[in-house]
Amino acid sequence: MTWATLPALAWRTDRRAVVILTAFLLSGAVSHGLVGVFLRELTDGAGILWAVAAGAALATGVALGRAELALMQDLAERMGLAVQEEILTLTSGVPTIEHLERPAYLDRLQMLREESRHLYFAVWALALVVEHAAQIGLGVALMAAVHPVLPLLMGGAVLPSLLVRGRATRHLDTATERTAETTRLEQHLTDTITAPDPARELRLNAATPYLEAKAAHHWQEASATLSRAGVRAALLTFAGSATFLAGYVAALGCTAWLAHRQQATTGDIVLVATVGVQFVTQAARLAFHLGSVSAGLRATARLAWLRRYARPAPPATARPPRRLTHGITLRQVSFTYPGTEREVLRDLDLHLPAGATVALVGTHGSGKTTLAKLLCGLYRPTRGEIVLDDVPLSGLSPADWRARVSAVFQDLARFELPAAEAVGVGDLPRLHDRAAVTTALAQAGGLDLIAGLPHGLATELGDTFEHGVRLSGGQWQRLALARASMRTSPLLLVLDEPTASLDAPAESAVFARYAEAARRHPGAVTLLITHRFPTVRMADLIVVLDDGRVVQHGSHDDLVTRPGLYADLYAIQRDAL
Numbered sequence: 001m002t003w004a005t006l007p008a009l010a011w012r013t014d015r016r017a018v019v020i021l022t023a024f025l026l027s028g029a030v031s032h033g034l035v036g037v038f039l040r041e042l043t044d045g046a047g048i049l050w051a052v053a054a055g056a057a058l059a060t061g062v063a064l065g066r067a068e069l070a071l072m073q074d075l076a077e078r079m080g081l082a083v084q085e086e087i088l089t090l091t092s093g094v095p096t097i098e099h100l101e102r103p104a105y106l107d108r109l110q111m112l113r114e115e116s117r118h119l120y121f122a123v124w125a126l127a128l129v130v131e132h133a134a135q136i137g138l139g140v141a142l143m144a145a146v147h148p149v150l151p152l153l154m155g156g157a158v159l160p161s162l163l164v165r166g167r168a169t170r171h172l173d174t175a176t177e178r179t180a181e182t183t184r185l186e187q188h189l190t191d192t193i194t195a196p197d198p199a200r201e202l203r204l205n206a207a208t209p210y211l212e213a214k215a216a217h218h219w220q221e222a223s224a225t226l227s228r229a230g231v232r233a234a235l236l237t238f239a240g241s242a243t244f245l246a247g248y249v250a251a252l253g254c255t256a257w258l259a260h261r262q263q264a265t266t267g268d269i270v271l272v273a274t275v276g277v278q279f280v281t282q283a284a285r286l287a288f289h290l291g292s293v294s295a296g297l298r299a300t301a302r303l304a305w306l307r308r309y310a311r312p313a314p315p316a317t318a319r320p321p322r323r324l325t326h327g328i329t330l331r332q333v334s335f336t337y338p339g340t341e342r343e344v345l346r347d348l349d350l351h352l353p354a355g356a357t358v359a360l361v362g363t364h365g366s367g368k369t370t371l372a373k374l375l376c377g378l379y380r381p382t383r384g385e386i387v388l389d390d391v392p393l394s395g396l397s398p399a400d401w402r403a404r405v406s407a408v409f410q411d412l413a414r415f416e417l418p419a420a421e422a423v424g425v426g427d428l429p430r431l432h433d434r435a436a437v438t439t440a441l442a443q444a445g446g447l448d449l450i451a452g453l454p455h456g457l458a459t460e461l462g463d464t465f466e467h468g469v470r471l472s473g474g475q476w477q478r479l480a481l482a483r484a485s486m487r488t489s490p491l492l493l494v495l496d497e498p499t500a501s502l503d504a505p506a507e508s509a510v511f512a513r514y515a516e517a518a519r520r521h522p523g524a525v526t527l528l529i530t531h532r533f534p535t536v537r538m539a540d541l542i543v544v545l546d547d548g549r550v551v552q553h554g555s556h557d558d559l560v561t562r563p564g565l566y567a568d569l570y571a572i573q574r575d576a577l
């Protein structure tokens with residue numbers, strides 16, 4: 001990322017506005033400089049016309065400043081919006097989801113989202129840097145005409161001051177970076193306290209004060225770090241301003257001395273006083289705006305990181321088969337979540353036959369959901385490979401593969417949309433296809449749910465809308481199931497505990513329908529994850545995971561008679577009934 005990135009962003013947003021703005025900025029700079037010249041001539045007795053000219057120059061400067069302001073505001077706003085849109089597109093375009101689940105990436109994204117606001121000011125600041133630099137250049141020329149030492153006195157004070165201010169900005173940025181995680185934690189706790197879903201549990205446990213105290217602690221920790229950095233930055237800024245002032249006083253003293261020796265006129269003193277004041281304020285503003293520009297540059301650097309990170313995957317070497325004939329095979333697949341040490345899946349060798357309904361069984365944390373995420377292409381195996389018939393999954397474009405996968409996960413999305421759309425987004429090209437939505441709902445057993453809604457499929461769902469209908473957990477699950485049923489020919493259907501809120505017979509009925517559908521479309525694999533054995537036993541193949549390894553696989557009748565984890569888990573559940 002270079003300085004050119006910011007003007008390039010502005011140029012991309014609106015060329016005409018950039019050209020007009022530059023003309024305004026330069027004319028504004030000249031009119032400000034001319035005020036000093038006119039005042040000098042007036043002081044040295046050149047007549048009333050110079051006073052009028054000084055007033056006109058000042059008025060022009062002010063008028064141009066107003067116009068600039070409006071133009072810049074509009075341009076910067078549009079640029080900020082374009083960048084926000086780009087962040088959203090890039091974030092959602094990353095083929096895997098590790099950037100959404102990994103703290104280090106979340107911190108970077110959080111900072112990018114926050115800093116993208118700096119972009120708004122940075123372009124603005126960059127324009128002002130150009131204006132102030134032009135004004136300072138003009139001031140230097142005018143002072144040099146009185147005596148060459150004057151700009152040196154002023155300029156000698158500018159450089160150290162700019163460096164000091166740069167350090168002040170760096171202090172603030174380092175503090176923001178260091179507090180990113182704490183701020184995120186505080187935000188998470190505050191959201192938890194104020195969100196409607198956790199409210200019940202929080203009230204019953206009376207845990208709100210505890211979470212509030214924890215959030216306050218994180219907030220205090222972050223704000224203490226930030227305010228320490230703020231104080232340091234303020235002291236440095238003060239030191240910078242003092243250096244400027246010293247230069248100004250020295251330049252004015254020097255001109256008075258020159259006037260005393262008849263080497264300068266009284267008008268020159270007025271000129272240096274006027275230009276000097278402008279110089280001091282312009283240099284202070286220049287330093288301030290340079291700080292904003294450098295904050296913007298850091299934001300663009302993070303944007304560049306996101307662009308690199310979200311770079312499209314290498315071109316696909318194959319396309320997904322139209323239907324599976326052999327099935328999905330895992331060869332020595334291992335997986336470690338990025339940023340962690342522990343392998344959560346280890347050396348999996350597994351074949352999921354085409355047309356089969358496969359149940360994944362295992363204790364909590366054994367790796368079932370992780371395996372499902374790998375199969376869906378949401379993560380890539382750390383070692384080993386996944387093969388569809390004879391096509392390696394790594395050779396497919398992520399978008400091509402995901403277009404052939406349907407899934408419901410435990411932490412399903414609650415789309416607060418009209419009911420028809422909340423289901424239809426499962427297959428965007430058929431979002432408004434009422435017949436397809438109804439068929440999907442029938443498959444998920446959700447038709448009664450829709451019949452009970454005040455406006456049927458047109459009912460707005462969720463609490464966000466005033467007239468939105470609040471659904472139960474089980475009802476949201478029905479809709480998620482229906483959404484996953486929108487695609488008619490997925491090669492992989494993943495149902496990861498999508499019916500945990502239903503009772504066991506209702507869950508069995510749902511799975512029986514999906515198992516039946518799988519038999520009718522034998523070119524796909526249906527993967528069930530559930531802890532309920534009446535459902536598990538329906539599967540053609542049961543895979544038992546323990547601590548990231550496949551420890552058993554086979555049919556229910558086969559596994560239940562063999563000593564092992566499956567028989568143990570089955571016995572525990574049977575005895576509990």
Ligand SMILES: Nc1ncnc2c1ncn2[C@@H]1O[C@H](COP(=O)(O)OP(=O)(O)OP(=O)(O)O)[C@@H](O)[C@H]1O
Pocket residue numbers: 101337340344362363364365366367368369370371
């Ligand atoms: N995003 C993540 N980052 C790091 N570790 C994770 C992440 N998601 C899961 N894990 C870890 O991976 C292991 C397997 O988790 P997974 O969710 O796959 O288990 P599971 O068998 O589906 O459990 P459950 O039956 O409770 O749903 C767990 O130890 C979990 O802590």
